Amino acid sequence: NERHWWNIKGGDMVHAIDTDCGPIGVLICYDSEFPELARRLVDEGARLLFVPFCTDNRQGYLRVRYCSAARAIENQCYVALSGNVGNLPNVENMDVQYAQSCILTPCDFPFARDGIAAEASENVETITVADLDLSDLAWAKAQGTVRNLRDRRFDLYKTVWTDGG
Known part of the structure; x- marks a missing residue:
């Protein structure tokens, strides 16, 4: 949709971004x-992934939400979703928005029971805040109920990363 209306094209690389809180990652909407x-x-x-998104209906939102929850679980990281709400009737492809911003966690003992550290009301312009303890991620990776990153089966696949081209 964005390709048609705004001539947006996908990139050819993804890298963590160094911050004063450590490396973070950004996955824009469909990337999640x-x-x-x-x-x-x-x-x-990256121990924290940010997912800004723009969806115009609940189905699109739920695809981003459920995939982001999976990314939090399988990568034992936090994922913060931030979406557009409201209507911009004079802007092509921005006339209707649907969002429920949230902060997702892995599903294990030190985290929120349902894997949701904080959640906004649907389609309400607001700020969503949660205290996130990065040491909980380290605990989960070392001693958690499941250790997805440790238990990867590199013998079943090969990953080759290239930067561009």
């Missing part, structure tokens, strides 16, 4: 639906 992108960012040290 591809497990290998999040895994690459986590392999580069």
